[in-house]
Amino acid sequence: MKKVWGELNIQAVQDKYKTDRNRVIAALDYLDEQGLIELQTKGATDVYQLHQAEVLNDELAEQLHQYFSEKEHKEIRRIKTLVRYFELDKCLSRSLAKYFDDHQDSDQPCGHCSVCRGQIAQLPKPAAVAWPSDQTIQSDLAGLSRVLVEKQQYQLNIETASRFLAGISEPMLTKVRARQLSGYASCEQQNYADIKAKVAIQLG
Numbered sequence: 001m002k003k004v005w006g007e008l009n010i011q012a013v014q015d016k017y018k019t020d021r022n023r024v025i026a027a028l029d030y031l032d033e034q035g036l037i038e039l040q041t042k043g044a045t046d047v048y049q050l051h052q053a054e055v056l057n058d059e060l061a062e063q064l065h066q067y068f069s070e071k072e073h074k075e076i077r078r079i080k081t082l083v084r085y086f087e088l089d090k091c092l093s094r095s096l097a098k099y100f101d102d103h104q105d106s107d108q109p110c111g112h113c114s115v116c117r118g119q120i121a122q123l124p125k126p127a128a129v130a131w132p133s134d135q136t137i138q139s140d141l142a143g144l145s146r147v148l149v150e151k152q153q154y155q156l157n158i159e160t161a162s163r164f165l166a167g168i169s170e171p172m173l174t175k176v177r178a179r180q181l182s183g184y185a186s187c188e189q190q191n192y193a194d195i196k197a198k199v200a201i202q203l204g
């Protein structure tokens with residue numbers, strides 16, 4: 001017990017009074033209903049059991065993969081839209097209202113956004129950074145592939161290879177400590193779609 005609130009160790013009550021959890025909860029609920037205590041649940045943890053057979057389902061893996069790659073594309077599109085929005089040469093407030101389907105006063109420039117004040121934003125283009133040579137990339141990916149097969153019996157695919165070169169972590173890369181391999185993040189300054197295209201050619 002603290003000054004006002006106390007914490008109940010249900011396991012300890014169960015052990016001491018040789019009773020089950022449901023009775024302890026029922027007793028607490030009763031006291032709460034009678035207005036004798038105020039019951040609050042905090043820091044509860046839900047425990048789940050894993051259905052191995054269900055999880056080891058190829059179809060589910062395919063579904064999840066589909067889901068994540070769609071999400072990846074959607075996020076990339078979203079960022080592109082956002083960047084385009086910042087660089088618009090039309091009233092930003094008006095464009096935003098239009099985007100959210102608010103057509104009130106939609107033909108009136110707001111008069112106070114940066115565009116209306118004559119300051120059209122121009123985001124700096126990333127400076128071109130040289131790629132490692134194709135030969136280097138090829139030998140780095142071969143090294144990664146060897147380690148993945150040896151340690152995890154995992155066949156290197158385009159996604160994992162692209163993340164490796166971009167320096168984006170994923171569980172499989174963490175497992176084999178890919179960070180310490182030659183080539184990790186060697187293309188981190190490059191556009192991800194370009195990395196993927198390069199890798200697709202390399203891995204055939």
Ligand SMILES: [Zn+2]
Binds near residue numbers: 090111113114116
């Ligand atoms: Zn405006």
